[in-house]
Amino acid sequence: MADVREREISVEQEHLDQVYRRLEEKIHEAEFLMNDAAKRGQVGTPGALAERDAQVFRAGVHLNRLNNEFEDFLFGRIDLLLGKDGKKGPDGAYTAVEPAEGAVRAEETGTYADIAETLHIGRIGVLDADYSPLVIDWRAPAAAPFYRSTPVDPGRVVRRRVIRSKGRKVLGVEDDLMRPELTAFLDGEELPVVGDGALMAALGQARSHSMRDIVASIQAEQDLVIRAPAASVTYVEGGPGTGKTAVALHRAAYLLYQDRRRYAGGILIVSPTPLLVAYTEGVLPSLGEEGQVAIRAVGSLVDSTEASVYDTPAVARVKGSSRMLRVLRRAARGALEQDPATAVGSRAAGAAPDPRRANGQSPTASAQQLAFGEDEPEAEGEANKGTPTRLRVVAFGRRLELDSAQLSRIRQTALNGTAPVNLLRPRARKLLLDALWEQSGAAGRHDDPELAAELRSSFDEDITSEDDFLAFLDAWWPELTPRAVLSAMSDERSLNRWSRRILNPGEVRKVARSLRRDALSVHDVALLDELQAILGTPHRPRKKKDLDPLDLLTGLDELMPQREESQRERAERLAAERVEYAHVIVDEAQDLTPMQWRMVGRRGRHATWTVVGDPAQSSWSDPDEAAAARDEALGTRPRRRFTLTVNYRNPAEIADLAAKVLALAMPGAESPSAVRSTGIEPRFAVVREGDLGQSVRDEAARLLERVEGTVGVVVAMNRREQAARWLAGLGERVVALGSLEAKGLEYDATLVVSPAEIADESPAGLRVLYVALTRATQQLTVLSGERDDPDADGVPDLLRD
Numbered sequence: 001m002a003d004v005r006e007r008e009i010s011v012e013q014e015h016l017d018q019v020y021r022r023l024e025e026k027i028h029e030a031e032f033l034m035n036d037a038a039k040r041g042q043v044g045t046p047g048a049l050a051e052r053d054a055q056v057f058r059a060g061v062h063l064n065r066l067n068n069e070f071e072d073f074l075f076g077r078i079d080l081l082l083g084k085d086g087k088k089g090p091d092g093a094y095t096a097v098e099p100a101e102g103a104v105r106a107e108e109t110g111t112y113a114d115i116a117e118t119l120h121i122g123r124i125g126v127l128d129a130d131y132s133p134l135v136i137d138w139r140a141p142a143a144a145p146f147y148r149s150t151p152v153d154p155g156r157v158v159r160r161r162v163i164r165s166k167g168r169k170v171l172g173v174e175d176d177l178m179r180p181e182l183t184a185f186l187d188g189e190e191l192p193v194v195g196d197g198a199l200m201a202a203l204g205q206a207r208s209h210s211m212r213d214i215v216a217s218i219q220a221e222q223d224l225v226i227r228a229p230a231a232s233v234t235y236v237e238g239g240p241g242t243g244k245t246a247v248a249l250h251r252a253a254y255l256l257y258q259d260r261r262r263y264a265g266g267i268l269i270v271s272p273t274p275l276l277v278a279y280t281e282g283v284l285p286s287l288g289e290e291g292q293v294a295i296r297a298v299g300s301l302v303d304s305t306e307a308s309v310y311d312t313p314a315v316a317r318v319k320g321s322s323r324m325l326r327v328l329r330r331a332a333r334g335a336l337e338q339d340p341a342t343a344v345g346s347r348a349a350g351a352a353p354d355p356r357r358a359n360g361q362s363p364t365a366s367a368q369q370l371a372f373g374e375d376e377p378e379a380e381g382e383a384n385k386g387t388p389t390r391l392r393v394v395a396f397g398r399r400l401e402l403d404s405a406q407l408s409r410i411r412q413t414a415l416n417g418t419a420p421v422n423l424l425r426p427r428a429r430k431l432l433l434d435a436l437w438e439q440s441g442a443a444g445r446h447d448d449p450e451l452a453a454e455l456r457s458s459f460d461e462d463i464t465s466e467d468d469f470l471a472f473l474d475a476w477w478p479e480l481t482p483r484a485v486l487s488a489m490s491d492e493r494s495l496n497r498w499s500r501r502i503l504n505p506g507e508v509r510k511v512a513r514s515l516r517r518d519a520l521s522v523h524d525v526a527l528l529d530e531l532q533a534i535l536g537t538p539h540r541p542r543k544k545k546d547l548d549p550l551d552l553l554t555g556l557d558e559l560m561p562q563r564e565e566s567q568r569e570r571a572e573r574l575a576a577e578r579v580e581y582a583h584v585i586v587d588e589a590q591d592l593t594p595m596q597w598r599m600v601g602r603r604g605r606h607a608t609w610t611v612v613g614d615p616a617q618s619s620w621s622d623p624d625e626a627a628a629a630r631d632e633a634l635g636t637r638p639r640r641r642f643t644l645t646v647n648y649r650n651p652a653e654i655a656d657l658a659a660k661v662l663a664l665a666m667p668g669a670e671s672p673s674a675v676r677s678t679g680i681e682p683r684f685a686v687v688r689e690g691d692l693g694q695s696v697r698d699e700a701a702r703l704l705e706r707v708e709g710t711v712g713v714v715v716a717m718n719r720r721e722q723a724a725r726w727l728a729g730l731g732e733r734v735v736a737l738g739s740l741e742a743k744g745l746e747y748d749a750t751l752v753v754s755p756a757e758i759a760d761e762s763p764a765g766l767r768v769l770y771v772a773l774t775r776a777t778q779q780l781t782v783l784s785g786e787r788d789d790p791d792a793d794g795v796p797d798l799l800r801d
């Protein structure tokens, strides 16, 4: 058997050598193109320059790809029976899915067949000089049987082989036989079979802090999702560890391959936490895709914000709820009028700042703006006390004045408009001028409409060229920013006013207090985004950016966007510039709150969607409300539903324990079936000598000894910092996580600290505990404190039969 393995490895080595020779040829071609193009650049006619740019661009992209793809380049092979129609596709492979009649010969001694075609599968396609396929891109239709074929429905595939290689060296091969009953011949020799399949080998590997791609072992039910047409909404459900995140990432790569032009509009992947972004962001580059995909945490979806804190569950519940929509609408209008009691200068430090200050206007400027009318010294004194309550101007030699009641009426009329608040300012300005005009008595001076119109326009000009009037307008109808309104909401009295009959006083107090903190919370970000939509951005003439004149001449700037920035920087820049995407993938979709769904929805108004999630892992307290918001975000687009059923992460021993919590969290819900078992049962430990910190440290150290890779220690959210201190000095393989941060991540071993504390944290606590218990790929320890009421074996109340 060892001989067969060695021989098969050398067969694949030969093929890989051939592939590398071809790649080198292509690199030389690309380099030649680059040099040639550079030489032509010296000629200098505009036509030659443009051609040079196009060539340099193409060659640059090519080189980049070849260099990137060199690692672990070739990973699969299928040996196929003769196909039905004998037609070949553009990649040089036969297109038929089903075998030709007569491809299999039945004889008395058994069934026999000849292998008619052998395909190698890799990260990108490579054709030989005579256009025969040396490597088929994993996303090409011809590669689909590598993933789809099963012994139940083998199609043309007789043997599927996964090849492990590092750089230019083949290290091993693992075969799966799809038609074990068949004796197949390749070049006159019986087809050899090596190993026990690649999946188990992949699953048993130690985990690091970044996710690996699964391109060599995608399973049939996953492949159906990855290649599902992106016509509308692809909806994928599956329990923990069924590969939802992996599938979502591979789907992004597949969609780009399949229709690059369509997805030039960008693909957005929304992830629940920055930790999961960091964990997954290496997968797409490893699949050769990067530039067009933005992976963002839901707390970083708004440009230039990065939420760093979590609200308490009680506050999060209010901020995430769609009730906030009405509060925000009122706040956006209300914040125009600064209540003197809450305005700058009359508040203690840390209380709500003046919404205008976040506009970049200094407090001194706004103080000046509030001083109207040269004979109004007391106006100066009122300067810091909020919105101006009187407007005085001189026009046509007359003093005109609008008092507080008139101003307030005008504001109400202006606010009746449906446009975003910041865009209503011109309307308010017009209404002010109308009122002043009427007061001036000039309206009746001319019967001739033309003369009357002329007079009116010179009246308007007179007033609007006055600095005082402009300053008044800035103070009375300031341009508001989302942050400014959110700050205004931190004032409990104001928020109370804006939340009347929507939030109860307890909720108002908690939300206002949370907004007085400096850092933004994850839930604040969706509020900011909503406010941006409510407020709108007034149109401003764009500044021309400085461009290199040569780039302008040649258009090189557009042709070679990655010339000066890395692919990743480019992705980030594009993400920052982009408001909407061509495809939106939502990972851990069960966790999006109604307000977050609105935010994500705005980024994919014309997009197709892939939504992956697991209701049983939802940390949102009201799943029905979230489902309604999701349906609103996705609109009436038709849905295609898929369910993933196999748990590739947890061994059966851990999955069985987690299933007990699932039964409490969601009675009747089905657990996915674990694909493997290790024989290692979860360990139950109790806090020793009342010292929780030391016990956590001891148990974590114990797990570090037992696994090669990572250890995750999951604690209730309010113990995050404490837990990090307990683990200090144990090394980089171990990390402390708050229960909500564990979403989507996995570790070789997990220590779950006090299930009861996690479960009692929020109304969704049992589901959050279910998440915590399903993070380990090899070993799990559960540490109980007093609250867990452990039995004699240390098993906590929540995990007993």
Ligand SMILES: Nc1ncnc2c1ncn2[C@@H]1O[C@H](COP(=O)(O)OP(=O)(O)OP(=O)(O)O)[C@@H](O)[C@H]1O
Binding pocket: 199, 202, 203, 212, 213, 214, 217, 218, 219, 222, 238, 239, 240, 241, 242, 243, 244, 245, 246, 247, 614, 617, 648, 649, 743, 744, 745, 746, 774
């Ligand atoms: N076909 C596969 N081949 C090899 N490994 C796989 C395969 N499918 C999934 N896995 C592995 O199983 C683990 C779980 O996958 P993933 O994180 O995508 O699951 P998930 O459904 O998103 O889980 P959760 O809901 O808990 O976040 C990962 O380590 C992933 O690489």
